[in-house]
Amino acid sequence: xxxxxxxxxxxxxxxxxxxxxxxxxxxxxxxxxxxxxxxxxxxxxxxxxxxxxxxxxxxxxxxxxxxxxxxxxxxxxxxxxxxxxxxxxxxxxxxxxxxxxxxxxxxxxxxxxxxxxxxxxxxx
Amino acid sequence: xxxxxxxxxxxxxxxxxxxxxxxxxxxxxxxxxxxxxxxxxxxxxxxxxxxxxxxxxxxxxxxxxxxxxxxxxxxxxxxxxxxxxxxxxxxxxxxxxxxxxxxxxxxxxxxxxxxxxxxxxxxxxxxxxxxxxxxxxxxxxxxxxxxxxxxxxxxxxxxxxxxxxxxxxxxxxxxxxxxxxxxxxxxxxxxxxxxxxxxxxxxxxxxxxxxxxxxxxxxxxxxxxxxxxxxxxxxxxxxxxxxxxxxxxxxxxxxxxxxxxxxxxxxxxxxxxxxxxxxxxxxxxxxxxxxxxxxxxxxxxxxxxxxxxxxxxxxxxxxxxxxxxxxxxxxxxxxxxxxxxxxxxxxxxxxxxxxxxxxxxxxxxxxxxxxxxxxxxxxxxxxxxxxxxxxxxxxxxxxxxxxxxxxxxxxxxxxxxxxxxxxxxxxxxxxxxxxxxxxxxxxxxxxxxxxxxxxxxxxxxxxxxxxxxxxxxxxxxxxxxxxxxxxxxxxxxxxxxxxxxxxxxxxxxxxxxxxxxxxxxxxxxxxxxxxxxxxxxxxxxxxxxxxxxxxxxxxxxxxxxxxxxxxxxxxxxxxxxxxxxxxxxxxxxxxxxxxx
Numbered sequence: 001x002x003x004x005x006x007x008x009x010x011x012x013x014x015x016x017x018x019x020x021x022x023x024x025x026x027x028x029x030x031x032x033x034x035x036x037x038x039x040x041x042x043x044x045x046x047x048x049x050x051x052x053x054x055x056x057x058x059x060x061x062x063x064x065x066x067x068x069x070x071x072x073x074x075x076x077x078x079x080x081x082x083x084x085x086x087x088x089x090x091x092x093x094x095x096x097x098x099x100x101x102x103x104x105x106x107x108x109x110x111x112x113x114x115x116x117x118x119x120x121x122x123x124x
Numbered sequence: 125x126x127x128x129x130x131x132x133x134x135x136x137x138x139x140x141x142x143x144x145x146x147x148x149x150x151x152x153x154x155x156x157x158x159x160x161x162x163x164x165x166x167x168x169x170x171x172x173x174x175x176x177x178x179x180x181x182x183x184x185x186x187x188x189x190x191x192x193x194x195x196x197x198x199x200x201x202x203x204x205x206x207x208x209x210x211x212x213x214x215x216x217x218x219x220x221x222x223x224x225x226x227x228x229x230x231x232x233x234x235x236x237x238x239x240x241x242x243x244x245x246x247x248x249x250x251x252x253x254x255x256x257x258x259x260x261x262x263x264x265x266x267x268x269x270x271x272x273x274x275x276x277x278x279x280x281x282x283x284x285x286x287x288x289x290x291x292x293x294x295x296x297x298x299x300x301x302x303x304x305x306x307x308x309x310x311x312x313x314x315x316x317x318x319x320x321x322x323x324x325x326x327x328x329x330x331x332x333x334x335x336x337x338x339x340x341x342x343x344x345x346x347x348x349x350x351x352x353x354x355x356x357x358x359x360x361x362x363x364x365x366x367x368x369x370x371x372x373x374x375x376x377x378x379x380x381x382x383x384x385x386x387x388x389x390x391x392x393x394x395x396x397x398x399x400x401x402x403x404x405x406x407x408x409x410x411x412x413x414x415x416x417x418x419x420x421x422x423x424x425x426x427x428x429x430x431x432x433x434x435x436x437x438x439x440x441x442x443x444x445x446x447x448x449x450x451x452x453x454x455x456x457x458x459x460x461x462x463x464x465x466x467x468x469x470x471x472x473x474x475x476x477x478x479x480x481x482x483x484x485x486x487x488x489x490x491x492x493x494x495x496x497x498x499x500x501x502x503x504x505x506x507x508x509x510x511x512x513x514x515x516x517x518x519x520x521x522x523x524x525x526x527x528x529x530x531x532x533x534x535x536x537x538x539x540x541x542x543x544x545x546x547x548x549x550x551x552x553x554x555x556x557x558x559x560x561x562x563x564x565x566x567x568x569x570x571x572x573x574x575x576x577x578x579x580x581x582x583x584x585x586x587x588x589x590x591x592x593x594x595x596x597x598x599x600x601x602x603x604x605x606x607x608x609x610x611x612x613x614x615x616x617x618x619x620x621x622x623x624x625x626x627x628x629x630x631x632x633x634x635x636x637x638x639x640x641x642x643x644x645x646x647x648x649x650x651x652x653x654x655x656x657x658x659x660x661x662x663x664x665x666x667x668x669x670x671x672x673x674x675x676x677x678x679x680x681x682x683x684x685x686x687x688x689x690x691x692x693x694x695x696x697x698x699x700x701x702x703x704x705x706x707x708x709x710x711x712x713x714x715x716x717x718x719x720x
Contacts, residue, residue, distance in 0.1 A: 002379050002380055004379075004380060004381030005263075005380050005381045005382060005388055005389075006381065006388065006389035007271075007388060007389050008267050008271055008388075010388075011258070011263060011264065011267050011388070014255065014258050014380075015258050015259060015261070015264075018255040018256065018258055018259035021253075021255055021256050021259045022248070022249060022256055022259045022260060023259075024128060024129070024130065024131045024166075024185050024186055025131055025133070025185040025186070025248065027186075028186065031186075033210075034210075036208060036209040036210050037209065041209075049129075049164070050164075053127065053129060053163075053164050056127055057126065057127050061127075062127060065129075065186035066129035066130075066186075067129075067130075067186060067187060067210060068207075068208065068209060068210030069209075069210040069211075070209055070210055070211045
């Protein structure tokens, strides 16, 4: 049984808590892309993906879109994770470990500071 | 609430369900759980995307990838390639005319010129989940009305918006509301007319199936503005999915305190019921509709008294169509002047059309008023099927008119369509090409209205019957000189003297086709000839003895044995036996057979 909406505030609360129901369907400023080619999967990209989802869930981050992509050619550096923030350069992180995921999300995705020691590529 | 990285939206409109979207949905659920992806990818059933011919449609977010004609067998590949590895399955993408594959929803030309207001949530949210509706600002319009505005302010806002009745009449909604609001009565009713009955039209059904809450919210706002406490949604029983979703939506809204007693903690209360109609076309007429709700036979009565004064069970009542109600929450939330900024001077906002017939892309489209028919037929509809020549467009269904090439550039608005003898109607748009016979088309629509005439008034009951007799004579080559004038005279009489909208508009297809395609009528009457080759009784198949090589193929496919001739010698068709099926013409390897 749900609580009845008694005023504007109640409606707003429900709207906020439901916001992420449809937010995946609208354009976001931030995107994380995980390489899921055969090379990526072999190097453990699935675990990295799980870690990313867990971290976003833990921090309650809803304005980031998470996508997968095929092999981009740097197979020796897999797992590869790209962070794209609109208007900024696209950063590729290589040999990403589960511990690195926390740093990338905390420093780059949330605070906008590139994790220099993990970055292996940049593009506009 | 868990976060999902990807949403798989599967169309659950009637069109896609009938082409197998339920099986696709089950396949996705099974596949994702087998791959362990069900915790990160959400499967969402949605309402209609409009492009029904391409169904079942699957849209994957965040990318917005649009997959067409997806079968259950394709699901494994989409899950493995797209959802797991991030590789788009190209073979299932929409194929454009110039661009080979268009991955993104918004880049498909069909959606390019559309402006979605009433349909904004259709195909985007799960219609069975009120929380998704609230997440998209749902019920914020009602909240604004209840907490910030007096009922008369709401009526004023509606007047500012310039919204007019979308069921076909085009009466200004704000003005209509003001009549009912002023009317004295202790118990007032509001009604949603969902008795959509035009052949080929499915605008209202799609809104009810895809976004039922927008209609409920619109009705609640209207009830507050007019002081109504009870309402009915009159929906035909042959829309089972719409009824199911409506009932579920009402239940959810009641649980959330958005319908029922003391809505959102205020003094305002509203109870809504769904009334299933048996599907008579005449019940779309407001007085017949109310009679049907009361349990009487669905027949219209003369007005006045108007429903605003004496409606359902003699109480003040306001009736609006589904699409009209669906626009109300948007107007409340974004303001009347926002709505009035779209469209033409006297026709504001957008209109939903069901585009069908001989166009490349059929489906549901919502366009700003003032767009030209040419843009709808060519830019959105993608032009005529098979590269044939455009002949006419029937706008407004059986109550509307047929417009030809010369009208393609008129803007779509209530006034401009009425000026050429058509009506906006509820939104049926049937495109016809050179193979369609206009006499036959007029006959088709008249057959419908004649059958649906309730029989209460003589002009409609007898007049449409006599008109149909005349048209049948024409299509069978039995018409006499003067029959066209007789038909026109009768049509005008029925138009002027019928009791309700059904009879008053039934002659429109006949009158417009006579007006714009009189030569085709004359060919039927004088020369007993059908220029389009559509009227079977007037078609004559002949074999050109010069071209015939005597291969006997035609004689073998003729189902009635009307073709005779010796091998390697010219064959002949016995006209008395021929049933004009056209098999022979299709089979002939040297194009020796033609019809006229």
